[in-house]
Amino acid sequence: MPRLCSGDYLSGSFCLTEAGAGSDPASMRTRAERSGDGWCLNGTKQWITSAEFAGIYVVWAVTDPEAPKGKGISCFLIEAGSDGIQVGPAEQKMGQRGSATNEVHFDNVRVPGSALLGRLNDGYRIAVSELAGGRIGIGSLALGIGLAAMDYATRYTTERQQFGHPIADFQGLQWMIADRATELEAARLLLMSAADRKEKGQSFTREASMAKLFASEKANQACYTALQLLGGYGYMQEYPLERLTRDVRITTLYEGTSEVQRIVIAREILKEYRQA
Numbered sequence: 001m002p003r004l005c006s007g008d009y010l011s012g013s014f015c016l017t018e019a020g021a022g023s024d025p026a027s028m029r030t031r032a033e034r035s036g037d038g039w040c041l042n043g044t045k046q047w048i049t050s051a052e053f054a055g056i057y058v059v060w061a062v063t064d065p066e067a068p069k070g071k072g073i074s075c076f077l078i079e080a081g082s083d084g085i086q087v088g089p090a091e092q093k094m095g096q097r098g099s100a101t102n103e104v105h106f107d108n109v110r111v112p113g114s115a116l117l118g119r120l121n122d123g124y125r126i127a128v129s130e131l132a133g134g135r136i137g138i139g140s141l142a143l144g145i146g147l148a149a150m151d152y153a154t155r156y157t158t159e160r161q162q163f164g165h166p167i168a169d170f171q172g173l174q175w176m177i178a179d180r181a182t183e184l185e186a187a188r189l190l191l192m193s194a195a196d197r198k199e200k201g202q203s204f205t206r207e208a209s210m211a212k213l214f215a216s217e218k219a220n221q222a223c224y225t226a227l228q229l230l231g232g233y234g235y236m237q238e239y240p241l242e243r244l245t246r247d248v249r250i251t252t253l254y255e256g257t258s259e260v261q262r263i264v265i266a267r268e269i270l271k272e273y274r275q276a
């Protein structure tokens, strides 16, 4: 942590996803086998944010293949310079091109026993609980993009003249502005509520998924509307809507798709009813 906070490490990377283990990370195939006092890791992680800049990787690997699904996974902290780690080139993405996304290969990477984070075979719980916190972050990112898009487009409607009027005078457009503003405000309140619960040490899994689901879907809709308000200009790279619309698209996918958020929300609600 001190090296991450001081900037000695430009970033850390969260290495969970694999080619065959995206929405279902417990089906991962990366293995960590005992090697003397330590561990030897083999496998490939996919779509890892900032891997090419990372000083340290948080890596999940199967440590007990005989255990029931999700019960034999452990979490390791691995220094970027370790022998056997290879980082692939940055992926060519639709958006968020300011953020590098790489594959990370672990080929007989040997780490000491002290690299184990948390308890042996209890790593999957660390992954899912960290994802819940991350969802507040991605929801907030989505909200920021949605607000920026609508801010730009709303100002544009007051300046753009058609049919002898600023287009903001037309009720059809006013309703679009009103609906998006209402949805983004609701998203903001859901995010604040989830963050507040997290900060107070209360359970927040359900609230984080609700906030991420709603904020990312509504931010995508906001970018669509904002581009529509600019008409053909919105489609041009010269204007910011083209980039915002590409950047926002990933927010309903990463840190868990909208469909995964619905699984989490439904499970959390049903848990209460089943316990009653």
Ligand SMILES: CC(C)(COP(=O)(O)OP(=O)(O)OC[C@H]1O[C@@H](n2cnc3c(N)ncnc32)[C@H](O)[C@@H]1OP(=O)(O)O)[C@@H](O)C(=O)NCCC(=O)NCCSC(=O)CCS(=O)O
Residues within 6 Å of the ligand: 013, 014, 016, 017, 022, 023, 024, 025, 026, 047, 048, 049, 050, 070, 124, 125, 128, 129, 130, 131, 132, 205, 253, 254, 255, 256, 257, 260, 263, 264
């Ligand atoms: C779809 C899933 C929610 C399904 O989960 P699973 O069925 O595989 O696992 P669970 O049984 O729900 O949970 C396992 C275990 O952990 C406990 N748990 C669950 N949530 C929490 C929590 N918030 N805090 C603490 N503990 C929690 C749960 O009770 C279980 O414990 P027991 O076994 O009962 O003891 C899940 O697979 C899922 O979320 N999938 C989506 C994965 C995802 O979001 N991937 C994104 C990867 S990161 C990314 O995209 C960004 C790139 S990067 O950062 O570089």
